[in-house]
Amino acid sequence: MSTRRAIGPTRAVVFFGVLVALPAFGLAHWVINMLVFTLMFAVMSSAWNLLGGFAGYPSLGHVAFFGIGAYAEVLWFGHHGITSGYEPFLLLPLIGIGVALLGLPIAAIAMRTRADVFAIVTVTLLFVVQTLAFNLRGLTGGAQGASIAAAPFPAGYYEQPFYFVLLALLAVAMGLTWLTMRSKVGLSLAAVRADEDKAVGIGVRVQTVKLLAFCVSVGLTGMVGGIWAYYEGFIYPQFAVDPLITVAIVLMTFLGGRGTLWGPVVGAFILEMAQQYLAYSLGGSQLYLIGYALVFLVIILLMPRGILPSIQDRLRRRRRRRAVDTPFPATAREPALTGQGERT
């Protein structure tokens, strides 16, 4: 028991330790650029998971909040000179809180619907924000785009500040996920996801936990938008509010496993890296999208509930079989059974 309890923290220390150490190995720019995008998606998938995975509200409009965060960053610093280059990062918590508060009335309305209807309501949100970004020219520059002064980091390690800020944000997102899971917030969200009407009838604070999950989720997503805007330096409505981003974070979460701590992160690392690698090796054509779709289809066909839940199920079944088997000579039976387990 105590060894199993130690696995979680150990895993986190190793994972973040490796990621902190990585840039010290003098990675090529394209590799660290890929990692920056992977981390962005890992944070956003983890954030989406709080709402889509734990509360069971599959939002397809998260990129609207990503875009709002991005424009908030650009609007704030677009006309300022950036001296040390780190101020835009200091603004991030404010963006997070601002986007979360903006999400509150939206959640109060959108979360009156459920499941597929909720997904559609949130999709409309995406297009509303995109249309606003195109048309509020005085604010966003419209289709001409808006710019933020390039970060004055030395070219040799330009990506690194972004990388480390995203890594910290991933730690925050995963920390919040972990707190959710072990608290009554998670317990209440699980009840909402399984049977909201029943949950209402037994006094679960349904409205509170739903709004909380929504606001934290979109707040984190908005912060990633802010980092992205600063990283790109120049943003356009069709990229700041790109439906493909929403699709990607949903796919990543499903792939890794909804409602788990590590699932969205695993999904982001597999899909974003596969996509970047395929785009790189298949060139400028859109062919990489086919490879990307294949990776997703194969894994989902083999593990319909996502990678981590499927592995956990398999381990649990094996452990139970082993427990049932103890009356028999363990050494004689075990290898045969584990072999079987791996094949199925």
Added chain:
Amino acid sequence: MSAPNKSALLEVAGVSRRFGSVQALQDASLSVEQNSITALIGPNGSGKTTLFNVITGYLRADSGHIRFDGHDVTSAKPAMLYRHGLSRTFQQARVFADLTVAENLVVAGGFSVARLFGGRVDRHDRERVAELLGEFGLSHVADLYASELSYGQRKLLEFAAVLMSRPKLVMLDEPTAGVNPVLIETMERHIRALHDAGITFLIVEHDMNFVMRLCDPVVVLDQGQEIFAGPPDAVQTNPAVVDAYLGA
């Protein structure tokens, strides 16, 4: 039917509810006395479950009034009713499959917003959870997922869970449907014990033997109206009731 009674815990007066062209409840009245085990019976489609849903705030009444424990609760929300001592179970045992048995109890504890940030099962919960699990013979499965229980065990779990809020009135929707005879007896024993401890019951049930053994009074609903209310031995001989069941 009867004049407003001071000792009635639940008082339903002239409640109607229509779904499109179907009049599910037509001026239905019902009174549940303090510390009684009241049965609500009636042929299929007579409006029993609709009445349950209206009383517990899941459906709004088109007209009429409902009083619970001295308060007008005609338009009260389910959560509020639950916190004020009105619990219910559902026809199909509705438990949370991917929560453990113990967690299913905790989540029904009606905890405050401040406690949301405490542990899933913390020290405030343990005592009450252990007590209820022991009472219902579920201690040995406390850490299993509810999905791993038999249907009968799930019914017991749902029953145990709605007791977490220390209710005054428990409304059971077909507690014996789909469970084996041994479990029916268990269910009966629990209801009696809780009744002795002062809890009032309103039970929708089709198993007439169960009703005859346990309940007094029996209220019969037909086509959304109360057609009889009285002691169990008078029910079977009442001509209106016989008509309703035989469809004369």
